[in-house]
Amino acid sequence: MTHTILGANGTIATELIPVLKKHNVNIRLVSRTPQHVEGTESITADALDSEQLLSAILGSDVVYLTIGLVYNAKIWEEQWPVIMRNVINACKTTGAKLVFFDNIYMYGKVDGIITEETPYNYISKKGKVRAELAKMLLKEMASGNIEATIARAADFFGPRATEKSIPSVLVFEKLKAGSTAQWLINPNVPRSLNYTPDIAEALYILATNEKAFGQVWHLPTPAPLTGKEFVKLAAKHLKSSDKISVLPKWLLKIIGLLNPFMKEAYEMNYQNEFPLHLSSAKFEKAFAFKPTSYEDAVKETALWHLNR
Structure with a gap:
């Protein structure tokens, strides 16, 4: 099994790598400037370039989308839809399963407990972008075009974060x-708040359980x-x-x-x-x-x- 991490230099990827090593899978790290990590394969690719991304994903069984863009609404509006479309198309072409690490901005201000059934009611520009990404992926999932799951967390903390x-x-x-x-x-x-080691363990669980796909999941939160x-x-x-x-x-x-x-x-x-x-x-x-x-x-x- 080859598990590929897109956004391989980020906080969540850093926690996910040792989890994948523990389970003895082949690990491929993809980033515009990937750092060498012992026991992994590194590939340079820009997720905004569909051909580079497809080439980087070829041969993958699972793809984790953990990319973090510059925290700027305009950049999110311009780049996130392109990245999501490129990732979806690459996974559809290769047959790779997709685990999308998402946040909770699309819910907006909620009076009460936030569950996976909570409607999208964003009150921010970034929340609107996240809602559009989720809808794009959910549509492909519902159509049976891709095996994917959406994993959501709030703000996080932990060692190495x-x-x-x-x-x-x-x-x-x-x-x-x-x-x-x-x-x-x-x-x-x-x-x-979410704990990053729990996030990493949960992402692997979702990636390796058939019942996880086609759904939205909130990651472990006390x-x-x-x-x-x-x-x-x-x-x-x-x-x-x-x-x-x-x-x-x-x-x-x-x-x-x-x-x-x-x-x-x-x-x-x-x-x-x-x-x-x-x-x-x-x-x-x-x-x-x-x-x-x-x-x-x-x-x-x-x-x-x-x-x-």
């Missing part, structure tokens, strides 16, 4: 440096906890103060005038202002999988940061 993880930047790195942890907008509301509770756990394992500096919405808008990433992130702030409860009950029941507790996940992440 660094600048792409807000909890890593604002909590773990701050506490390790002896600074005060920061939290966005509201540390008093419950907030679902019951949400508040920002204060999360920081308290991190501080315990980093032996730091659990004080929190809250970054209010008005300040984030000002920061966005100077910081392009924060400007782009502003439309997603509803995720930090209001409760966000993502349910993975469907996945847990189907595959008898228990998400890693926040206690254990935060402990492992804290230890990794301490030992860097």
Whole structure:
């Protein structure tokens, strides 16, 4: 079996590689600038180029789409539909199964628990793009043109998750440096976060179970906890103060005038202002999988940061 990762330099790919090694599959890493990883094959390809992508996927049994584009709505609007169409066409041509690692932006602000049946009600430009990608792939899946599955997660944290993880930047790195942890907008509301090792294990499970295909799955997510509770756990394992500096919405808008990433992130702030409860009950029941507790996940992440 050959398992191919598109977006091979990203956080999720980094966690997925050791999972695939553990299961003794052939691993192919595809990126515009792939890094050599012992025990894997690396191929240079741009997912925006259909011929390059097809050539990179040839011979694959499973393809993981874990590409992360620059966090910019205009770039997403221009490039994501092209990438998704190219990936779908390449998998249809080669017969490779597709596992699409997705986020939850298409749901928008939800009052209550978010399940796989929650309707799309995006309130952001990036959410609109994600909804369109999902609809494109779901249409192909429903038509029987491709064996694919969509795997969704909220914001994530974990060992080896660094600048792409807000909890890593604002909590773990701050506490390790002896600074005060920061939290966005509201540390008093419950907030679902995903643990990257659980994400990687779950992606492999979906890729290797026939019943997973043709469906949407929420990746393993424990019951949400508040920002204060999360920081308290991190501080315990980093032996730091659990004080929190809250970054209010008005300040984030000002920061966005100077910081392009924060400007782009502003439309997603509803995720930090209001409760966000993502349910993975469907996945847990189907595959008898228990998400890693926040206690254990935060402990492992804290230890990794301490030992860097």
